[in-house]
Amino acid sequence: MSAIRVFPEWRGKDLDGMLHAVVELLDDTEFPTVKRWREAGGKVVGHFQVYFPEEIAHAAGMLPFKMRGAPIEPKHADSHFGSYLCSILKTSLELVVSKRVELELFVTHPICDAARNLAAVFGRNFPYPCQILYLPQNATSPAARTYLAGEYARVRDLCGEIAGVTVTDEALRNSIAVFNRNRELLRKLYAIKRETPWQVAMHEAYALVAVGGLMPREEHNELLEAVLPLLETRERKKHDRVRVVFEGGFCEQPPFELIRAIGRSCYVVDDDLLIGLRWILEDLPVTGDPLDALAWGYLERSSYSPVQHDPRKQKEDMLLKRVRESNASAVILAAAKMCEPGLEEQVAYVHALDEAKLPYFVTEFEENMTSYDTLEIQLETFVENLLFV
């Protein structure tokens, strides 16, 4: 269990004060909590979106830092990339080149053709290990689970070597328990969004999830344990708003102000925003072989996304399931600019939603965009059409 705490600003405050502190932290592109972690002697694993088993880094006593870009200008990183690429690649490198964040290990996955290049790009620029974690795309192969457990063992050994510890099964089970608690709390947050969406604004829920990637998960658990009961009991008026699912936030994130704007127009009752911090959908076993449990979690209990291939989880079917289970009546289909898998999936989503006669709003975003007026007007028009037709 990590004893280091890096985010004292929320403690001793009322709900609004805590939420303000969380938003302030999310807004801070100097990543103060990661710096405090390092000042306390901690080491950091930077893991690019989406499906990194954070429990392994945690068990080694390292901070798993979710690399999801940032709303910053890629002044240094720009010259390392060409055109026609999504922004998150550049700003993720910028975070490290500019020393806003310092790492001891970088891990990416072949989630898309661009992201798989990052291990090479980082590796050419930093002296520490920069690796690819090959997650199975042949998810229904009976051999995939054993392979993945072995791949996780490799990451465990690497983390242990960097941290200067032997990562025991006991440590891994303890970490799984910490993350199980985190998963439980995040599910509870999403239940509030789904069942009483007026109790928590879209941007508040988003910020509460996002800061989990910036601090030890025990501390995130403490924060959520303090905030969630207050969210449930706060006095908020229910408005006559359309219930909407937001799809397209699995990797690059929309700007926080855009999330705030969307939340002003409708109730977003479910989404795939920051799915990389909550991709294991159920608790994992805390007995038996922990790496096998993590491998099982990826193959059998993970969230779908456009960057995971599993014939048992057709993406359009999963989206319709998400809409049904959240009792939504419309969908915002977003994609980050130049995000190939997201843009490709939009075609299948559109066809499925047409067939299901569900209204949808298609848009693109970029983490560095600064003007939302047009998009907000379009969205409001879409929503008004639904409300008043």
Place this chain on the structure above:
Amino acid sequence: MSETAGAESIVGRGNREGARLFRQWFDGLGQAAEENRGGAYVFVMGSLGELLSTFDLPLVFPEINSLQTAVRHQAHDYLNEAEDVGYSPDICGYVKADVATQRRGGMLPMGRIPKPSIAVLTNACNTYIKWAEIWERMYKMPAYVLDIPASRQDGHPVNRHTPGFERDRKYVAAQLRELIAVLEQVTGKKFDVDRLRETMKHANTMSRGWKRVLELNQSRPSLFNALSDGTIYLGVCNGFRGHEAGAKYFDELVEEMEYKRANGIGTLVDEKHRLLFVGVPCYPIFRRFTELFSEHGGTFVNSTYLWFASGGTNLGFEYELADPLESLAEGLLTGVSDAMDSMFFQTNALVKMVDDFAVDGVVYHPVKSCRTTSTGQADSRRALMAARDVNSLFIESDMMDRRVVSEAQLKNRIDAFFEGLESRRNQAAAGIA
């Protein structure tokens, strides 16, 4: 046969015979389509031609079909059609051309291709997976994604001496056995290990030949242009993998290159600048693109394309025929990993190519359509410049979409690049450091 007649029959044979084989291959696909026989849709990085041909499945390479629409200046019609049904201008042009092809019942400028009975793909490119998902939705046929755990870190290439190799090889072998069961189901044919040995023997000949052909281009003058001639050889390498005709072709290609080397016959009359090409060719102006360099006496002596688009055949890996399935797993793992290395972890390979091929300049050609091969190029260029004092050119365009190909801009940049090469050469001749 007189010496002149001998030269006439050997020199250029690879190009002539390559065109003939390509026509033959495509005629076969057209016949399969007419007879309503399904094909195996495969990709250049890990086609498994040696296995699939034992099930008599016609091999369809959608990447090659799509690039052919660009070479024949018809890609824009296909791209527009796919964009009209919702595919973004910002996704791979190969995918979009194929979507339109499927919507046209398999019709291409070169003829008609069969529908897929199965798709077999590796994880070497994520777009392969998204692409196969489109076919799954269209045809409800199986798409088998074969995981190849490739190099995890720069400087740690996959080979049998590396830690974890055996674990990864076993995973690949297990998947091959699963794939064979799927193929038996799809085709109704029993797997024949002796036929596999036969096709693997032909693949061995091809691998040996391709490696040798690439090595021979270290000659001065270079014997073939890696960008133009090389693409023809590459087509045979993919389409005829595991076939006797493919093996024979590469035996003869080696013979042709050996002959040219022995007789000092190069691809250009006056080779002035030896170049490397990094990335995917500019197919919308394929011939003109090469001319923009050859007009200055520049010839491409090698390219990463000839490596990754051959699925790692450049390694010359030869299968152990005594234990074919286990060896096929090793060859696939090693070859496809090498193909990925030549896209992602390419710096060391480029440095070696610069040295071995006495290269004067390196041309980086990132394209809008392909993030796999393009994302890391700018950074890789920085690393190469730090490692070797060699001129380089960074030009962006596309492999499919003529809307992002500006010949005038390309020409300006290429002309300036050659001015730099000439200037450096003149300075060296004058003894100026």
